[in-house]
Amino acid sequence: MQKIISTTEKETRDTAVRIALGLSGGSVIALEGDLGVGKTVFAKGVADALGVEEEITSPTFVLLRSYRGDSMVLHHIDAYRLGGSEEAYEAGLDEVIGASGAITLIEWPSIVSELVPKGAVRVEITRIDDETREITVR
Numbered sequence: 001m002q003k004i005i006s007t008t009e010k011e012t013r014d015t016a017v018r019i020a021l022g023l024s025g026g027s028v029i030a031l032e033g034d035l036g037v038g039k040t041v042f043a044k045g046v047a048d049a050l051g052v053e054e055e056i057t058s059p060t061f062v063l064l065r066s067y068r069g070d071s072m073v074l075h076h077i078d079a080y081r082l083g084g085s086e087e088a089y090e091a092g093l094d095e096v097i098g099a100s101g102a103i104t105l106i107e108w109p110s111i112v113s114e115l116v117p118k119g120a121v122r123v124e125i126t127r128i129d130d131e132t133r134e135i136t137v138r
Contacts, residue, residue: 004134006038006133009041012125013041013042016042016049019137023121026101026102028106029103029104029123031105032109032123032125033107033124050071056076074103077093077106077107079109079111083111085115109122123137
């Protein structure tokens with residue numbers, strides 16, 4: 001387990017870049033944290049590491065956004081609006097989670113816990129104060 005203190009969005013993005021650079025196709029990042037804590041900022045860092053040039057936005061209302069990077073795809077899932085794993089299966093999310101040639105980042109993974117592989121990188125972002133976040137990586 002690793003704990004990182006971030007005091008800026010850039011530090012959060014840089015932390016995500018370092019984590020993503022150590023991953024390979026098929027990897028899954030399970031990203032927990034309260035609303036507004038910086039999960040999308042973290043996702044932008046993962047996209048940076050993959051060479052994604054598109055603007056990264058939260059997929060809250062569409063559930064899934066996919067972005068092509070230099071050599072891999074980023075599948076960014078936001079499970080916040082789902083009622084559980086069954087709805088995720090119905091939406092076909094199980095077909096992209098862990099796909100080879102991609103890194104899948106799942107926000108609110110506890111909602112779809114049945115779909116999160118055991119070997120997923122687990123990241124939790126906790127708000128310390130208005131600027132400071134603690135990022136725990138397991």
